[in-house]
Amino acid sequence: MPNNSYMLSVSELSFERYFDRVFEPVSFELAAGSLLLVTGSNGCGKTTMLRVLAGLLEPSEGKIHCQEQPLYAGHNPAIKDDLSVEENIMFWMNFMGTRESVRDKELCKRVIREIGLTPVTLQEGRTLSAGQRKRCSLARLLFCDEALWLLDEPYSNLDREGIVMLDGIVRNHLESGGACIMTTHGSLRPEGFELQECHLVSGRERYAGAAA
Amino acid sequence: MNPIVLFFHKTGSPPWFYRFSGYLIPWLWAIFLVITAIALYLGFFHAPVDYQQGATVRIMYLHVPAAWMSMMIYGLMAIMGFIALVWRIRIMEVLVIASAPVGAAFTMMALMTGSLWGRPMWGTYWVWDARLTSELVLLFLYFGVIALYNSFDEPRKAARAASLMSIVGAINLPIIYFSVEWWNTLHQGSSFGGDGPGIHPDMLLPLLLMAISTKFFYGANLLSRARLILLKQDHRKRWVQDLLSQEKH
Amino acid sequence: MSKQATGTAFGALLRRDFLLAYRRRAELLQPLVFLMVVTTLFPLGVGPSPQLLANIAPGVIWIAALLASVLSLDSLFRSDFEDGTLEQMVLSGQSLALIALARIVAHWLVAGLPIVLLSPLLAMWMNLPDEGLPILIESLVIGTPILSLIGAIGGALTVSLKRGGQLLSLLVFPLYVPLLILATSAVGAAVVDLPYTGQLGLMVSGLIVALTLAPFATAAALKLSLS
Numbered sequence: 001m002p003n004n005s006y007m008l009s010v011s012e013l014s015f016e017r018y019f020d021r022v023f024e025p026v027s028f029e030l031a032a033g034s035l036l037l038v039t040g041s042n043g044c045g046k047t048t049m050l051r052v053l054a055g056l057l058e059p060s061e062g063k064i065h066c067q068e069q070p071l072y073a074g075h076n077p078a079i080k081d082d083l084s085v086e087e088n089i090m091f092w093m094n095f096m097g098t099r100e101s102v103r104d105k106e107l108c109k110r111v112i113r114e115i116g117l118t119p120v121t122l123q124e125g126r127t128l129s130a131g132q133r134k135r136c137s138l139a140r141l142l143f144c145d146e147a148l149w150l151l152d153e154p155y156s157n158l159d160r161e162g163i164v165m166l167d168g169i170v171r172n173h174l175e176s177g178g179a180c181i182m183t184t185h186g187s188l189r190p191e192g193f194e195l196q197e198c199h200l201v202s203g204r205e206r207y208a209g210a211a212a
Numbered sequence: 213m214n215p216i217v218l219f220f221h222k223t224g225s226p227p228w229f230y231r232f233s234g235y236l237i238p239w240l241w242a243i244f245l246v247i248t249a250i251a252l253y254l255g256f257f258h259a260p261v262d263y264q265q266g267a268t269v270r271i272m273y274l275h276v277p278a279a280w281m282s283m284m285i286y287g288l289m290a291i292m293g294f295i296a297l298v299w300r301i302r303i304m305e306v307l308v309i310a311s312a313p314v315g316a317a318f319t320m321m322a323l324m325t326g327s328l329w330g331r332p333m334w335g336t337y338w339v340w341d342a343r344l345t346s347e348l349v350l351l352f353l354y355f356g357v358i359a360l361y362n363s364f365d366e367p368r369k370a371a372r373a374a375s376l377m378s379i380v381g382a383i384n385l386p387i388i389y390f391s392v393e394w395w396n397t398l399h400q401g402s403s404f405g406g407d408g409p410g411i412h413p414d415m416l417l418p419l420l421l422m423a424i425s426t427k428f429f430y431g432a433n434l435l436s437r438a439r440l441i442l443l444k445q446d447h448r449k450r451w452v453q454d455l456l457s458q459e460k461h
Numbered sequence: 462m463s464k465q466a467t468g469t470a471f472g473a474l475l476r477r478d479f480l481l482a483y484r485r486r487a488e489l490l491q492p493l494v495f496l497m498v499v500t501t502l503f504p505l506g507v508g509p510s511p512q513l514l515a516n517i518a519p520g521v522i523w524i525a526a527l528l529a530s531v532l533s534l535d536s537l538f539r540s541d542f543e544d545g546t547l548e549q550m551v552l553s554g555q556s557l558a559l560i561a562l563a564r565i566v567a568h569w570l571v572a573g574l575p576i577v578l579l580s581p582l583l584a585m586w587m588n589l590p591d592e593g594l595p596i597l598i599e600s601l602v603i604g605t606p607i608l609s610l611i612g613a614i615g616g617a618l619t620v621s622l623k624r625g626g627q628l629l630s631l632l633v634f635p636l637y638v639p640l641l642i643l644a645t646s647a648v649g650a651a652v653v654d655l656p657y658t659g660q661l662g663l664m665v666s667g668l669i670v671a672l673t674l675a676p677f678a679t680a681a682a683l684k685l686s687l688s
Contacts, residue, residue, distance in 0.1 A: 017366055018367065019449070020448070055552065056548055072552055075545070076545020076548070080540075096465055102465070353635045360632065364622070373618055376678070376685060377618060391639035
């Protein structure tokens with residue numbers, strides 16, 4: 001039953017592809033200030049589930065009750081190769097940031113400083129390393145004010161400073177009443193947080209033993 | 213749950229649809245054969261010959277219904293496609309995909325019979341007259357939908373893309389038809405077929421009967437294809453496994 | 462969540478698209494070169510007889526414009542689709558139809574307008590009589606946006622396919638038939654001093670219909686491609 005105190009509540013959610021469930025139905029509730037970790041083996045549908053929660057995919061089973069549109073940071077960093085870091089971030093600030101962030105060059109510089117990309121501010125997207133791209137894609141966490149974050153493998157490609165930076169950003173967000181759902185396939189986990197966990201089971205595992 | 217919702221829910225279930233259409237199909241074929249036999253008998257032995265075209269006018273009984281069906285099926289694909297997209301009903305998606313080859317076949321039939329019909333009159337197998345040109349463009353629209361469907365890996369996404377394309381095509385279809393008609397009058401193409409000084413009632417009846425019988429052909433063909441598609445798509449599911457093991461015994 | 466004002470987002474998108482087009486300005490020339498090459502193939506293929514060329518000029522120029530337009534349509538959404546920009550735009554809460562329209566407008570300014578500007582050259586090569594040139598330009602001004610609008614639907618449907626380009630042509634050419642017929646008839650009529658305003662008027666109403674409907678169809682196709 002949808003409960004108003006929860007930011008997100010999910011009941012028997014599943015998604016089908018090729019007429020098979022990608023992952024077995026899951027249910028959970030997420031309150032403000034919580035961090036949910038979605039775990040599971042490679043290919044068990046973590047990205048798919050996140051995309052369903054974001055609204056890019058329609059669930060084939062179950063219900064989602066969400067208070068507002070979440071912020072989604074997926075595998076693709078949404079960076080244009082031909083634009084500089086600053087131009088990329090300015091565009092997103094003007095396109096989907098808060099009303100106050102429009103054309104705010106100062107805010108843009110602060111965001112770039114916070115994600116640690118000041119040395120490459122004017123460099124084109126194509127010259128960035130994988131880790132730098134990841135940092136750039138996480139910039140949107142700093143100028144959008146959505147309460148619920150959906151982060152798909154946010155620690156991948158980040159170096160140690162990057163991991164600490166991300167932990168700090170997420171901690172701030174949780175402390176100010178936001179919530180976050182992260183996926184990980186195991187090795188990289190957020191340290192020092194109180195975690196809720198949701199383990200996804202791949203739908204295809206059901207057929208592992210079935211006769212051909 | 214009110215009965216209408218229950219009905220849609222039921223028809224949406226593949227095993228139910230499979231069984232239900234299994235009962236229906238033989239009847240549809242039977243009706244198609246009977247009406248076609250009557251229509252062709254009337255058309256070939258009873259109806260008069262055209263004073264201009266002679267016996268070749270009899271191709272009209274194949275050409276005109278085929279052309280009508282080619283357009284009607286595209287329209288139906290658009291309607292079913294709309295339902296499939298808005299309400300995400302899987303059986304509608306299957307029906308859209310199953311209709312496309314049937315519609316394309318009717319279009320090709322209209323083109324070939326039209327070409328044969330014109331040969332004695334024009335001396336060539338092809339003229340760019342309004343109807344043939346429109347049918348050709350319609351054939352390309354069909355090919356587009358079919359090709360689009362085949363390009364996607366995931367079947368439901370493929371069916372939804374094909375549905376959207378058929379809606380877009382169906383909206384454009386009248387525009388295409390009228391513009392080709394107009395283009396034809398501009399360039400003095402030769403036109404033929406039933407638009408002359410009123411059609412003889414003895415010719416009208418077989419024509420209408422054929423028009424009706426082709427719909428039964430479409431229905432039977434459509435349901436057969438839809439069943440096959442469902443079997444293929446659900447081949448790992450319980451109901452298909454059960455069905456196949458029943459067949460073995 | 463306080464959403465950005467629609468006008469601001471629309472403007473930001475247009476500015477970004479112009480910036481991107483400017484950064485890759487060498488590539489913008491490709492469809493134009495194609496347009497010129499295709500047009501020159503005709504005299505080479507059918508012989509340089511001035512009367513023959515003049516007769517087929519409206520059709521040839523319009524078909525070449527059609528082909529050049531379709532060439533540039535495949536990349537309309539592809540880059541944004543592949544780097545994740547498109548899904549962020551879908552999630553931003555802005556109207557997807559408006560986003561699609563912004564892309565189409567930018568595409569036309571960068572790919573369609575040059576065709577219009579190049580048309581006097583093509584008209585000269587194809588020996589189009591002088592009376593036809595103003596109408597040719599008018600027909601292109603009205604028609605090339607329609608090419609972009611309808612083509613965007615095809616581009617959006619095929620953007621998630623690896624080799625979407627060929628399929629795009631197949632999907633979109635039948636839809637272009639009415640436009641081709643009206644435009645070439647208008648130019649042909651102008652050349653022999655027959656009325657042509659009817660055809661142009663129909664094209665304008667077609668443009669208005671396309672402007673209202675195509676962005677929504679494109680938006681639906683984009684959402685579909687992302688799923």
